[in-house]
Amino acid sequence: MIAEAARALGGEFPGQDTVTIIGSPQALPARLPVSALAQASVAVVGLAAGELNAIPAEAAIPAGAGPRGGEPLTIDSGAVAAAFTSERHLRLDGRPQIGMDPLSAFLPTADGWVRLHGNYPHHRARLRAALGIADTATDPTAAVRAAVATLPATEVEDRVVAHGGVAAAVRDTAGWREHPQGRALAGLPLAGMHRLGDGHPPGAGHRPARERGRPAAGIRVLDLTRVIAGPIGTRTLAFLGADVLRVDSPRLPEIPAQHLDTGPGKRSAFLDLGRPADRRTFEELLASADVVVSGYRPGALDRFGLSPRALHERRPGIVVVTLSAWGPAGPWAGRRGFDSIVQAATGIATTEAGDDPGSGRPEGRSEGRSGDRSGDRSEGRSEGRPGVLPAQALDHATGYLTAAAVLRALTLRHREPGSWHAQLSLAQTATWLLAQRARADGKTGETGGAVTGGATAGGAAVASASGNAPAVDVAPWLDTVDSHGGRLTYVLPPLRVAGGPRTWSHPPLPLGASSPAWL
Numbered sequence: 001m002i003a004e005a006a007r008a009l010g011g012e013f014p015g016q017d018t019v020t021i022i023g024s025p026q027a028l029p030a031r032l033p034v035s036a037l038a039q040a041s042v043a044v045v046g047l048a049a050g051e052l053n054a055i056p057a058e059a060a061i062p063a064g065a066g067p068r069g070g071e072p073l074t075i076d077s078g079a080v081a082a083a084f085t086s087e088r089h090l091r092l093d094g095r096p097q098i099g100m101d102p103l104s105a106f107l108p109t110a111d112g113w114v115r116l117h118g119n120y121p122h123h124r125a126r127l128r129a130a131l132g133i134a135d136t137a138t139d140p141t142a143a144v145r146a147a148v149a150t151l152p153a154t155e156v157e158d159r160v161v162a163h164g165g166v167a168a169a170v171r172d173t174a175g176w177r178e179h180p181q182g183r184a185l186a187g188l189p190l191a192g193m194h195r196l197g198d199g200h201p202p203g204a205g206h207r208p209a210r211e212r213g214r215p216a217a218g219i220r221v222l223d224l225t226r227v228i229a230g231p232i233g234t235r236t237l238a239f240l241g242a243d244v245l246r247v248d249s250p251r252l253p254e255i256p257a258q259h260l261d262t263g264p265g266k267r268s269a270f271l272d273l274g275r276p277a278d279r280r281t282f283e284e285l286l287a288s289a290d291v292v293v294s295g296y297r298p299g300a301l302d303r304f305g306l307s308p309r310a311l312h313e314r315r316p317g318i319v320v321v322t323l324s325a326w327g328p329a330g331p332w333a334g335r336r337g338f339d340s341i342v343q344a345a346t347g348i349a350t351t352e353a354g355d356d357p358g359s360g361r362p363e364g365r366s367e368g369r370s371g372d373r374s375g376d377r378s379e380g381r382s383e384g385r386p387g388v389l390p391a392q393a394l395d396h397a398t399g400y401l402t403a404a405a406v407l408r409a410l411t412l413r414h415r416e417p418g419s420w421h422a423q424l425s426l427a428q429t430a431t432w433l434l435a436q437r438a439r440a441d442g443k444t445g446e447t448g449g450a451v452t453g454g455a456t457a458g459g460a461a462v463a464s465a466s467g468n469a470p471a472v473d474v475a476p477w478l479d480t481v482d483s484h485g486g487r488l489t490y491v492l493p494p495l496r497v498a499g500g501p502r503t504w505s506h507p508p509l510p511l512g513a514s515s516p517a518w519l
Helices: 002-008 034-053 077-084 121-130 140-149 153-162 173-178 180-186 229-239 256-262 276-286 308-314 339-346 348-353 393-415 426-440
Strands: 020-022 074-076 106-108 113-116 167-169 192-197 220-224 243-248 267-270 291-294 319-324 419-425 478-483 486-491
Touching: 002 034, 034 074, 034 077, 034 393, 034 426, 074 077, 077 393, 106 140, 113 140, 113 153, 113 339, 121 140, 121 153, 153 167, 167 339, 173 180, 173 339, 180 426, 192 308, 192 393, 220 229, 229 243, 229 256, 229 291, 229 319, 229 393, 243 276, 256 486, 291 393, 308 319, 308 419, 319 393, 339 348, 339 393, 339 426, 348 426, 393 419, 393 426, 419 426
Parallel strands: 020 074, 220 243, 220 291, 243 267, 291 319, 319 419
Antiparallel strands: 106 113, 113 167, 192 419, 478 486
């Protein structure tokens, strides 16, 4: 999987065949090769960081020449598993911070199952409106469950989406392959990486000499992401030394626990791009940004001149990364979605339940369902009950791949000056994960991950602990610091870069509390 990710990001990384993975190869046990997905996505960040770190500051690489290899890279599967479940280990003054709305659940329908999402107030309101449930209902959650039970799953999906809400009928893998969106994604790479056009790298005047272990030092990242995947990507860039400024609209709500989890090392400001004064401030930020990472639906920010092509025309040499739920093509390209929703639609949920005919053999398990069900509050029918991954793995993997794409684009920009665009989505990551399962039919162990005998699908040497015990002791990967909200216990970065820091430069700051200016 490391080799496949490298190819999707523009080619092989120096030293990718000597990555060492230590610890249990099945640290995130599931029917699908989730552990391998997690380890590969973190590994390519380390490889991309080493590749960029090997470039002398402000030096160009001649066309056709690659940078020298980076430091040897070791990935600890326990650290990766802890990072991929980071929200579960978050504590503020000793209190857990994770929480799921009762409507963020699998619910039985008249002909199957549907997955709903209600973590945000506006999504809950749209969900109720789609089902004709008044805000004054005595028990709106029970009313939603009752209404859904009388309707076909795809009708619930269509109604909720038409009202601007978030829902997906639970499909098996064959159903997803036949779906127009599944067909649209089948021909896409894991990550689209292409050059937008000519232009010299911007901002050379503000970039200091690259620091050992901090390959992104001096890089200015305009972070236009929300929820989990995008913020994990930019959090990783902050760990590697980038000046990351997250910009949110003051009119959009955010879940406090998500920001606590994904905000370390970054600053955060509010700007309303519909207000002329805030728009001018944003344009000043953009004028000296090196990177823009956008996590909004395709086309959502185009009216502000923030499409990749428009950004290139206004800022030649910029690196743009766009990520979405469903990808850049197909009838669902502009649809809202979250990790759990994509799992339901693509066949991951049926595979993890063991109810998909093509689900293959479990990874490190002999029976049953896998994963944490903290967000699965299904009631009623048990037959065909959907399963879940042991982590929000699509979010986390896509986040680390986002960071790797930025680092690789910065290296490519040294080789060939110009603007670069990388495109990722949760659904493309899901497609990649399901493809590994399909290739593994009849094989032992995890596709693309550590297997008995010591090699990954990418050819990397593997040192793995004997046995497939799924339990991971997260204690070595936790730290506690003072934050604006109290004593914060959080998961440390899963990556160790030679000469680099152990953790972020500072804990998360209050959302919107920073000045909208570069350091």
